[in-house]
Each structure stands twice: as structure tokens, then as C-alpha cells.
Amino acid sequence: xxxxxxxxxxxxxxxxxxxxxxxxxxxxxxxxxxxxxxxxxxxxxxxxxxxxxxxxxxxxxxxxxxxxxxxxxxxxxxxxxxxxxxxxxxxxxxxxxxxxxxxxxxxxxxxxxxxxxxxxxxxxxxxxxxxxxxxxxxxxxxxxxxxxxxxxxxxxxxxxxxxxxxxxxxxxxxxxxxxxxxxxxxxxxxxxxxxxxxxxxxxxxxxxxxxxxxxxxxxxxxxxxxxxxxxxxxxxxxxxxxxxxxxxxxxxxxxxxxxxxxxxxxxxxxxxxxxxxxxxxxxxxxxxxxxxxxxxxxxxxxxxxxxxxxxxxxxxxxxxxxxxxxxxxxxxxxxxxxxxxxxxxxxxxxxxxxxxxxxxxxxxxxxxxxxxxxxxxxxxxxxx
Amino acid sequence: xxxxxxxxxxxxxxxxxxxxxxxxxxxxxxxxxxxxxxxxxxxxxxxxxxxxxxxxxxxxxxxxxxxxxxxxxxxxxxxxxxxxxxxxxxxxxxxxxxxxxxxxxxxxxxxxxxxxxxxxxxxxxxxxxxxxxxxxxxxxxxxxxxxxxxxxxxxxxxxxxxxxxxxxxxxxxxxxxxxxxxxxxxxxxxxxxxxxxxxxxxxxxxxxxxxxxxxxxxxxxxxxxxxxxxxxxxxxxxxxxxxxxxxxxxxxxxxxxxxxxxxxxxxxxxxxxxxxxxxxxxxxxxxxxxxxxxxxxxxxxxxxxxxxxxxxxxxxxxxxxxxxxxxxxxxxxxxxxxxxxxxxxxxxxxxxxxxxxxxxxxxxxxxxxxxxxxxxxxxxxxxx
Numbered sequence: 001x002x003x004x005x006x007x008x009x010x011x012x013x014x015x016x017x018x019x020x021x022x023x024x025x026x027x028x029x030x031x032x033x034x035x036x037x038x039x040x041x042x043x044x045x046x047x048x049x050x051x052x053x054x055x056x057x058x059x060x061x062x063x064x065x066x067x068x069x070x071x072x073x074x075x076x077x078x079x080x081x082x083x084x085x086x087x088x089x090x091x092x093x094x095x096x097x098x099x100x101x102x103x104x105x106x107x108x109x110x111x112x113x114x115x116x117x118x119x120x121x122x123x124x125x126x127x128x129x130x131x132x133x134x135x136x137x138x139x140x141x142x143x144x145x146x147x148x149x150x151x152x153x154x155x156x157x158x159x160x161x162x163x164x165x166x167x168x169x170x171x172x173x174x175x176x177x178x179x180x181x182x183x184x185x186x187x188x189x190x191x192x193x194x195x196x197x198x199x200x201x202x203x204x205x206x207x208x209x210x211x212x213x214x215x216x217x218x219x220x221x222x223x224x225x226x227x228x229x230x231x232x233x234x235x236x237x238x239x240x241x242x243x244x245x246x247x248x249x250x251x252x253x254x255x256x257x258x259x260x261x262x263x264x265x266x267x268x269x270x271x272x273x274x275x276x277x278x279x280x281x282x283x284x285x286x287x288x289x290x291x292x293x294x295x296x297x298x299x300x301x302x303x304x305x306x307x308x309x310x311x312x313x314x315x316x317x318x319x320x321x322x323x324x325x326x327x328x329x330x331x332x333x334x335x336x337x338x339x340x341x342x343x344x345x346x347x348x349x350x351x352x353x354x355x356x357x358x359x360x361x362x363x364x365x366x367x368x369x370x371x372x373x374x375x376x377x378x379x380x381x382x383x384x
Numbered sequence: 385x386x387x388x389x390x391x392x393x394x395x396x397x398x399x400x401x402x403x404x405x406x407x408x409x410x411x412x413x414x415x416x417x418x419x420x421x422x423x424x425x426x427x428x429x430x431x432x433x434x435x436x437x438x439x440x441x442x443x444x445x446x447x448x449x450x451x452x453x454x455x456x457x458x459x460x461x462x463x464x465x466x467x468x469x470x471x472x473x474x475x476x477x478x479x480x481x482x483x484x485x486x487x488x489x490x491x492x493x494x495x496x497x498x499x500x501x502x503x504x505x506x507x508x509x510x511x512x513x514x515x516x517x518x519x520x521x522x523x524x525x526x527x528x529x530x531x532x533x534x535x536x537x538x539x540x541x542x543x544x545x546x547x548x549x550x551x552x553x554x555x556x557x558x559x560x561x562x563x564x565x566x567x568x569x570x571x572x573x574x575x576x577x578x579x580x581x582x583x584x585x586x587x588x589x590x591x592x593x594x595x596x597x598x599x600x601x602x603x604x605x606x607x608x609x610x611x612x613x614x615x616x617x618x619x620x621x622x623x624x625x626x627x628x629x630x631x632x633x634x635x636x637x638x639x640x641x642x643x644x645x646x647x648x649x650x651x652x653x654x655x656x657x658x659x660x661x662x663x664x665x666x667x668x669x670x671x672x673x674x675x676x677x678x679x680x681x682x683x684x685x686x687x688x689x690x691x692x693x694x695x696x697x698x699x700x701x702x703x704x705x706x707x708x709x710x711x712x713x714x715x716x717x718x719x720x721x722x723x724x725x726x727x728x729x730x731x732x733x734x735x736x737x738x739x740x741x742x743x744x745x746x747x748x749x750x751x752x753x754x755x756x757x758x759x760x761x762x763x764x765x766x767x768x
Contacts, residue, residue, distance in 0.1 A: 036718040037711070043722065044706070066690065066714040074693055074710055082706035306450065309458055322428070322466035326458055327421070330450045334420040337721055338427065 002223065002254045008367045012246065012273030015362045018223070018254050020086040020138035021181035021192050022078065025053045027254060027275035028362075030266070030355040031088060032348050033283065036061050037071075037081040040283045041337070041344045044082045046319070050348050051356065054086040054138070056278050059131050060095035060123075064116055068134040076136030076183020087181075088278070089137035091128045091199070094227070094259070097146040105145060107162070125169040133179035137194065140179065141225065142170045144199040149233040156203035163201045164215045170196065171219050195222035197256060200245040203228055204237055213248035223254040226274070230259035239268060246273040263292065263354050264378055267371040270358050277355070282347035287340050289332050292350040294374070295381050300343065305329045317349045386607065386638045392751045396630065396657030399746045402607070402638050404470040404522035405565035405576050406462065409437045411638060411659035412746075414650070414739045415472060416732050417667065420445050421455075421465040424667045425721070425728045428466045430703075434732050435740065438470040438522070440662050443515050444479035444507075448500055452518040460520030460567020471565075472662070473521035475512045475583070478611070478643070481530040489529060491546070509553040517563035521578065524563065525609065526554045528583040533617040540587035547585045548599045554580065555603050579606035581640060584629040587612055588621055593628035600633075607638040610658070614643035623652060630657040647676065647738050648762055651755040654742050661739070666731035671724050673716050676734040678758070679765050684727065689713045701733045 006015040018025040032039045032047060035058040039047050047055060057077055062068060071080050077087055096103060100112035100121075109124025128143035144163040147156050179194040180187035187193040198216035202208030216224060226245045229238050242257060249255055256276035257269050266277055282292065289301040293313050298305075300312070308325035320342055331339035354374075361370035390399045402409040416423045416431060419442040423431050431439060441461055446452060455464050461471055480487060484496035484505075493508025512527035528547040531540055563578040564571035571577040582600035586592030600608060610629045613622050626641060633639055640660035641653050650661055666676065673685040677697050682689075684696070692709040704726055715723035738758075745754035 036714075036720055038715060038720050038722045041721045041725075043703070043725065045703075061718075065718055066710070070691055070710065073691060074708060080708070080711055080714075082711070307454055307457060319427075319429075324458060324464070326450070326454065327464055327466070330420075330464075331422060334445075334449055336420055336422050337425045337724060338422045340721060341425075341427065341725070 002252060004251065006363050008271075008362050009365060010368045011271035013270045013358070013362050013367045014273070014275070015359050016254065016275060018275075020054075020195060022084060022086045022138050023053070025086055025276075026359065028270045028355045028358050029053055029276055030351045031056050031276060031278040032352075033058075033278055033280045034081065034083075034087075035280075036065070037077060039344075039348070040287070041341045042348075046345060047083070047348070048085070049319075050345070051352050052085070052348070054088055055083060057081070057087055057089045057135060057137060058092075058095060059089050059128060059135070060092035060099065062089075062135060063092065063131050064114055068131040072134040072136070072183060076134075076181075078136065078182055086138040087135075088139040088197075089132045089135055089141065090258075091132070091141040091143040092123050093128070093141075093144045093199075094146050096123055097148075105162075107165075109143075110145075125166040126173050129170055129173040129177070129179065133177060133194065136179075136181050136183040138181045139195045139197055139223070142167050142196065142198050142221070144201055144227055146228055146231065147201065147203050149203070149228075149231045149237070151203040153205060156205055156208055160201045160203075160208045160212050163199065164212060167198055167216055167219055171221075197221055197223040197225050197254075199225045199227035199258070200249070201228045202241075202244070204233070204240065206240075206244045209241065209244035210248050213245045217248065217250055221253070223256060223276075224249045225256040225258050227258050229257065230261070230279075235265065238265070239272065242269055242272045242274060263351070264375045266351075266354060267358060267374060270355075270362075271367065271371060279351075282351045283344045286343035286347045289339075289343065290347075291328075291343055292347050294377055296378050300325060300328045301332050302329075312346055316346065319345055319349075386636060388635065390747050392655075392746050393749060394752045395655035397654045397742070397746050397751045398657070398659070399743050400638065400659060402659075404438075404579060406468060406470045406522050407437070409470055409660075410743065412654045412739045412742050413437055413660055414735045415440050415660060415662040416736075417442075417662055417664045418465065418467075418471075419664075420449070421461060423728075423732070424671070425725045426732075430729060431467070431732070432469070433703075434729070435736050436469070436732070438472055439467060441465070441471055441473045441519060441521060442476075442479060443473050443512060443519070444476035444483065446473075446519060447476065447515050448498055452515040456518040456520070456567060460518075460565075462520065462566055470522040471519075472523040472581075473516045473519055473525065474642070475525040475527040476507050476515070477512070477528045477583075478530050480507055481532075489546075491549075493527075494529075509550040510557050513554055513557040513561070513563065517561060517578065520563075520565050520567040522565045523579045523581055523607070526551050526580065526582050526605070528585055528611055530612055530615065531585065531587050533587070533612075533615045533621070535587040537589060540589055540592055544585045544587075544592045544596050547583065548596060551582055551600055551603055555605075581605055581607040581609050581638075583609045583611035583642070584633070585612045586625075586628070588617070588624065590624075590628045593625065594632050597629045597632035605637070607640060607660075608633045609640040609642050611642050613641065614645070614663075619649065622649070623656065626653055626656045626658060647735070648759045650735075650738060651742060651758060654739075654746075655751065655755060663735075666735045667728045670727035670731045673723075673727065674731075675712075675727055676731050678761055680762050684709060684712045685716045686713075696730055700730065703729055703733075
């Protein structure tokens with residue numbers, strides 16, 4: 001169940017609460033990515049300390065290794081990964097598009113060779129639902145076909161309609177099997193029921209986005225994502241994809257922009273009505289030495305930090321308060337794992353704070369002010 | 385200052401307390417190794433949570449990167465690494481022997497090309513003392529010449545005498561410069577003074593070990609290490625090196641076996657009168673998937689753990705209590721950093737507990753019983 005609490009008077013930004021079997025998610029929210037049943041480099045207790053309310057798991061990766069049946073035998077993904085709060089799993093559609101080889105799409109599903117050992121596999125709406133049911137996530141994403149960018153109209157139209165037909169099959173599977181969160185066989189009550197989110201496709205075509213959004217809304221899901229973004233499109237197309245979908249999605253359901261984006265982009269999308277975000281950007285950047293600050297990203301490996309006694313930011317989390325930029329740089333240059341841990345922690349703290357602060361600003365009716373101030377300061381040094 | 389509290393009636397085992405500028409070290413003690421100013425994979429808060437009372441830093445590595453002067457400018461090694469408790473630094477002698485290239489030994493010191501960029505460097509007793517003073521460790525090790533194993537008598541004798549002459553120069557440097565712990569220029573009081581430990585050499589020759597121990601004792605240091613072990617010698621030679629040195633070292637000073645060993649070896653050496661240990665074994669093994677248990681080491685990557693729902697040990701630390709062996713194996717197979725963190729934490733916990741329990745057993749007059757019970761169980765499965 002999703003409840004909206006505040007609507008920003010100047011934008012489409014809003015605050016809400018989504019109730020899932022493993023707890024309530026307060027939106028807008030950033031969701032750390034735990035692809036292989038771990039948020040890279042971090043202990044789940046640290047992810048909790050950061051205030052994360054929901055993390056992601058990747059169906060494709062966990063299906064391949066260690067296998068959804070193994071995870072189910074061990075009590076489900078929550079127990080396996082030592083994480084008691086909500087988990088959202090994606091459908092595998094995006095990874096089949098981005099990682100798998102020799103992909104062949106049919107009405108039934110997609111056959112491909114996986115990126116680990118090249119063996120032949122088939123992912124269909126029913127298989128994706130079954131895997132996500134075995135993982136026992138709180139929110140399962142519908143299996144969609146993710147078109148590339150750029151994409152001609154004919155391909156986009158056929159792909160969008162295929163995603164809609166697959167959405168119906170996912171819904172049917174859900175009605176028949178009543179998947180539950182947390183490693184149960186079937187949901188015995190509404191409180192245990194795994195939620196199901198549809199994914200709006202349609203590439204850059206406004207009418208297709210509308211058609212997709214309306215068709216999914218008719219099927220009535222627990223939430224709606226905008227997919228087919230983060231596929232190499234320019235920023236303007238990313239925002240357009242959001243704007244072309246949001247007006248046709250119900251106000252009383254959460255909206256989720258998949259796999260996006262930079263801090264200013266996230267605020268921009270909150271203003272355009274998006275409630276939920278996930279992105280590997282903060283943890284991936286961390287592993288390359290990039291740290292987010294209110295004055296834009298810095299790369300801690302830079303020589304100018306070699307003797308810098310300051311902490312990474314003035315108000316950094318206590319977890320990093322005893323470490324100078326010089327020390328962090330040293331750890332990176334020396335190839336020490338603590339470097340990856342500390343920057344991953346810092347960057348997730350930055351992203352989570354971003355959505356926490358956005359939520360507070362919406363509550364206090366000053367979202368546009370917050371967004372503009374943040375963005376101006378964030379971009380100032382990069383443009384100077 | 386070192387104070388002995390309990391002497392085991394049946395062995396040379398004893399409990400004691402060594403007071404250093406950054407606090408008291410209760411012996412016997414295992415000291416985690418923080419080569420590059422970090423105990424690999426761990427946050428200093430975790431090292432403290434494990435109950436570590438002192439960690440090691442490596443003079444050679446820190447001299448090369450980021451440089452002792454940089455660390456001094458930033459307030460010394462304690463501040464740099466975010467560690468407030470005692471630190472012991474080695475002299476660099478062992479690394480010059482094991483890592484450096486084109487080594488040339490003279491009376492003055494050793495010239496070599498470093499393993500990072502091949503540039504030519506010279507490490508002498510005075511340079512080693514100066515670096516350790518800049519790092520501001522609580523305990524500085526004397527600069528020694530580490531002979532190889534095996535080693536002929538002539539080389540061993542010349543090397544041992546060279547180490548003794550270098551010990552005198554280290555002592556002189558110490559008297560003149562009064563190095564302090566914690567990044568100060570000079571010790572203004574005895575409480576700030578950096579302690580200095582001699583290193584007994586002599587290879588496998590009993591009379592040389594005796595000669596070395598007596599000469600160092602005459603020079604009067606704050607503690608004494610047994611060096612030239614962990615260089616590829618068989619276990620029997622390792623114990624013999626200890627036995628050949630201990631009788632000629634003063635009872636009122638701590639004794640330290642450098643770079644050793646397996647859990648049963650550590651108990652054996654405690655029984656032979658050793659108080660302090662350091663070893664990369666627990667953290668290095670961890671990075672290869674090996675976990676210590678009371679029933680001997682297991683390799684968590686083994687296929688038999690693929691669906692094992694049990695925690696790594698029955699009484700494992702709360703830090704690992706929510707993770708199954710199956711999960712740990714999955715993390716290793718998937719190349720996830722959390723695997724390295726968790727096993728490093730576990731193995732250090734095991735090693736620290738080993739010396740904590742030994743201390744308790746000595747206090748309670750049942751050390752031999754503890755040692756025998758531990759060793760029998762530890763070896764049982766490996767020999768069965």
C-alpha cells in the first residue's frame with residue numbers, strides 16, 4: 001500500500017510511504033544496489049547505519065550464481081544476505097539486454113548465452129516471476145523487453161507491445177501463485193504478498209510511453225517504473241521519458257526511475273514526480289576514487305590531496321571522521337580495500353542524504369529552493 | 385616498562401603488562417599487521433572491536449609510500465591511520481631482505497632498489513630509527529641484517545656481529561634524539577618516549593643466538609625479539625631459535641617472536657617464554673578463503689559449503705552471526721569484497737582469542753592443559 005502525505009505546490013514532488021512485507025519505505029528514497037546479494041564492499045549493518053530503507057537484488061546475477069533455488073533453500077534472499085528490511089528485485093530484463101550474449105527475442109521470452117560460462121538459458125515472464133518469488137523480495141519487477149537507444153519507431157512499438165503482453169503474463173502468474181516475500185511458498189495474507197511493479201517502455205516516443213503507461217495502469221500493479229532509461233540516451237531524453245509517462249500513471253502508486261542518475265538528476269526527477277531511485281553510480285564511482293561532495297565530485301586519487309589533512313567533507317559521517325584526504329589517497333594508491341569501503345560508505349551516505357533532505361524539503365514546502373540551491377552549488381566548481 | 389604478573393609453574397609461559405605511550409599491552413598478545421597503515425580490509429573501529437591492543441606498521445612500506453615525512457606532517461602514524469592505541473613498527477630489515485632488489489650490504493647499511501619503482505635507496509640503522517621516529521610508533525624495532533635459511537656458519541657469524549654493531553648505533557641514535565611516540569619531535573618525558581626493541585639473530589647456531597642475546601641485553605633495550613625466523617626454516621628450527629635465545633634474555637623485559645606462526649605454534653612459543661606475536665597469516669589466509677576454526681582451518685570456497693546453512697563457527701563473533709557458510713562461499717565465488725572483510729575479521733578474532741585465552745589459562749595455572757586440548761582438537765581432523 002502506498003500513501004501520499006505531501007504534494008509540493010510548485011512541482012510534482014511528493015512524499016509518501018510504501019508498506020511492504022519487510023517494512024515501510026519513506027519516499028522519495030534512494031535504494032542502494034546489492035547486485036550479488038551484497039551492497040559492494042559494505043556490511044549490511046553499515047547499510048542499515050546509513051539509513052537505507054530498501055536495497056536492490058539482481059535477478060539475473062542471483063539466478064546464475066548461487067541460483068535462486070539455493071537461496072530459497074537457505075530461507076530466501078533476506079536471510080541469505082543478512083538484511084531484514086525491504087528488498088526490491090529487478091526482472092533480469094535489463095541484464096539480458098546489457099550482459100548476455102547471442103540474445104534472441106521471441107513471444108515466449110529471450111534465449112541467450114550467459115556472461116559467466118556461456119551456457120544457453122531462457123528468461124520469460126513466468127521464469128522471472130518464479131525466480132523473484134524464490135528470492136522472496138518485497139517488490140518484484142515485471143519482465144520487460146528493454147529497447148536500445150537510439151531505437152527506430154517500428155522496433156520501439158513492437159517492443160512496447162511485447163512488454164505489455166508480458167506484463168499480462170506476469171500478472172497472471174502472480175494471481176495464480178500468490179508469491180510471498182521472505183522465502184515463503186505462498187502469501188497467506190496480504191501482508192506477506194510480494195508487491196509487483198510494472199515497467200513503462202516506449203523509447204523516445206511520447207505516444208508509446210502513454211500507451212504503455214495506460215496499459216500497465218489498466219492491469220493495476222502496486223507501483224510503476226520508467227524503464228528503457230540509462231541506456232546511453234542524453235539527459236534531455238531521460239527527463240522526457242519521465243514526463244511522457246508520469247501523467248498517465250496513477251497518483252496513488254509509487255513511481256520508480258530505474259538505474260538513474262547523478263545527484264542533480266535525482267532532484268530533477270523528484271520534481272517531475274518520481275519517488276524511488278536506484279543506481280550503481282555512488283558505489284561504482286567510489287571504487288574509482290570519486291567522492292561526492294556538495295561542491296561536486298572530487299577524485300581522491302588526485303595528487304593535490306597527497307598532504308591534505310582535511311576530512312573528505314566538513315560534515316562527513318563519523319565512520320570517516322578520523323581519516324584525512326591524504327590517508328584516503330594513500331589507501332587508493334596502495335591498493336588497500338579500506339579505500340573502497342570508506343568511499344562506498346561516503347557516497348551512499350551522500351545519495352541517501354540527498355533523498356532524505358529532499359523529503360524534508362517537500363514536507364516543509366521548500367523543495368524548489370532546496371533543489372536549486374543544491375544544484376547551483378554542486379555545479380559551480382565544475383563550470384568555473 | 386614491563387611487569388610480569390603470573391609465571392606458569394610447568395612452562396616458561398607468563399602474563400605481563402607492557403606500558404607504552406599509547407597505553408598498556410597485556411601479554412601474551414597477538415598483534416594484527418597493518419603494513420600500509422591499515423589492517424587489510426578492516427576499519428580501525430573493527431580492529432578495536434576485536435580487542436586488539438597493538439598493531440604493526442611496516443617501516444619499509446610506509447617509507448616508500450606515502451613517505452615518513454608526509455605521515456609526520458600529518459601528525460604521525462596514529463593520527464594518519466585513525467588508531468589511538470599502541471603501534472609497533474618493524475625496522476625495514478626484513479623487507480629489504482624479502483622485497484628489495486639488488487641488495488648490497490655494507491658496514492654503513494644496505495643499498496637496494498625498491499620493489500615499487502626500482503629506484504635506488506639506502507637503509508641504515510640511523511635512517512631506520514629516523515623513519516620510525518617520524519612515524520611516531522610506540523615501539524621501534526632495531527635495524528638488523530636478516531640472514532637467509534639455510535645459512536653457513538661464516539655468513540651467520542658475520543651477520544650476527546653486524547647486527548650487534550648496528551644495535552649499538554640504533555641505541556646511540558636513540559640516546560641522542562630521544563624519539564617520541566605520536567608525531568612529536570622529541571620525548572619530553574619518559575611517558576612519551578618511543579620504546580626500542582632489540583632483535584636476536586644467529587641463524588641456527590646456538591652459540592651465535594646466545595652471543596647475540598647477551599650483547600643486546602648488555603645494551604639494555606625495552607624488549608627483545610627473536611628474528612631470522614619465518615624465513616623458510618622447518619618448525620623445529622623455529623622453536624630451537626626461541627629456545628636458544630630466551631635463556632639469555634632478561635625476565636623483566638617482553639619477548640617477541642617476529643612474523644609467526646600457526647595457532648598451535650603460537651601456543652608452543654608462549655610455553656617457551658614468548659610474550660608477543662605478529663603474523664600476516666590470519667589476514668592473508670582470509671583473502672584466500674581459509675577460515676580458522678577450533679577444528680582446524682577450512683576453506684570456505686570448497687563446494688561442500690555451497691548449501692551449508694551453518695555460520696562459520698558455532699560461537700562466531702556477532703559481526704558474522706547472520707551469515708551462512710553458503711553465503712560466505714557465494715561472496716568468494718562472486719568476487720565480492722565483503723568476503724575478504726568477513727574472513728579477515730573472523731581470523732583475527734580467532735588469533736586474538738587464542739592469546740586472550742592463553743593469558744587466562746596462565747592466570748588460572750592451567751596453561752599446559754589449555755595448550756594440549758587446543759592443539760589436539762585443532763589437529764585431529766587434519767590427521768584423521
